[in-house]
Amino acid sequence: NGLNALAKTQGKLYLGTATDNPELTDTAYTTILDNNMMFGQLTPANSMKWDATEPEPGTFTFTEGDQIADLAQTNGQLLRGHNCVWYNQLPSWVTSTTWNATGLTAAIERHVSTVVGHYKGIPSSSDQLPTQANLPFQSPDAWDVVNEPFNDDGTFRSDVFYDTLGESYITIALNAARAADPNAKLYINDYNIEGTGVKSTAMQNLIQSLKAAGTPIDGVGIESHLIVGEVPTTMQENLEAITALGVEVAITELDIRMTLPETAALLEQQKSDYQTVISTCMAVEKCVGMTLWDFTDKYSWVPSTFSGQGDACPWDENLVRKPAYDGIVAGLQS
Ligand code: G3I
Secondary structure: OOHHHHHHHOOOOEEEEEEOHHHHHOHHHHHHHOOOOOOOEEEEOOOOOHHHHOOEOOEOOOHHHHHHHHHHHHHOOEEEEEEEEOOOOOOHHHHHOOOOHHHHHHHHHHHHHHHHHHHOOOOOOOOOOOOOOOOOOOOOOEEEEEEOOEOOOOOEOOOHHHHHHOOHHHHHHHHHHHHHOOOOEEEEEEOOOOOOOHHHHHHHHHHHHHHHOOOOOOEEEEOOEEEOOOOOOOHHHHHHHHHOOOOEEEEEEEEEEEEOOOOHHHHHHHHHHHHHHHHHHHHOOOEEEEEEOOOEHHHOOHHHHOOOEEOOOOEOOOOOEOHHHHHHHHHHOO
């Protein structure tokens, strides 16, 4: 009994959650997190990012990422690698170097191949968990290889990678990831691509051009950091358009925030919105799974980023289930 058990019964690979190392000392939290009937998949919110894994050039630290991978293995949960190449949370040596194309290509290849290679292993599958008794940790089934490459207007984001290498940085990263772990599904992950619009169109154009060039790409991560009352009505149509290109999709970072203070009406709307998003994934054959961007308001990233907003998760700050939890259940049953 639990969200993941229901998701699997209904034909999806998993329902999972983000988590982060500092939270793992909170036993009231981990009691819920560790139950693989509730959560069948974990995404490390921070500890596999570039600043965490390669703080100095060529010096890699995996201690915190390994802690999450170990936990997934212990719990019999899938693991999503997050992430390889992103404009944010980069160590200063990446952002402050004046790169030429050759140097940055080599830096990307070293980073991606070392991190993805570190976590590579025997592929797990949802009905054979855990499969990796010979490994100290769960290997990712999927990696967010490239994270958030687009601006909201559908142009490529200006960052150290794009400004130095143009779109080719995406191909460089995907090729390095495929070579390092041929069994992991390789994703590009972004936000504000839940509904149709210029940003989703840009993502679809990118996927088409990567496929035409023979570049390895398996999926598009639909982050889904949404606002109560504002779930795009075109979400199913949009996900169908993306999967029609020959890639899978996953809901990778779902939360639905509100302007505080919370009211009963907002909580009911939030319940309905969670149901809508989950039922949309259920209705799209190649939407493989759903991940909450942490399950409790106690550890949500939202309030520190959006002043005056919050309460975005299905469990409240006291780890009590909100109406949104029942919305997820209803969505999974649809
Ligand atoms: O590690 C430092 C710590 O040393 C310091 O004491 C502390 C003081 O504030 O900050 C710590 O770093 C924080 C880091 O999380 C680890 O806790 C950063 O300030 C904080 O900005 C960072 O936030 C993360 C955010 O990404 C950064 O962009 C959130 O936890 C994480 O949930 C969030 O996740 C992103 C996804 O990766 C990509 N999609 C959007 C999503 C939400 O922003």
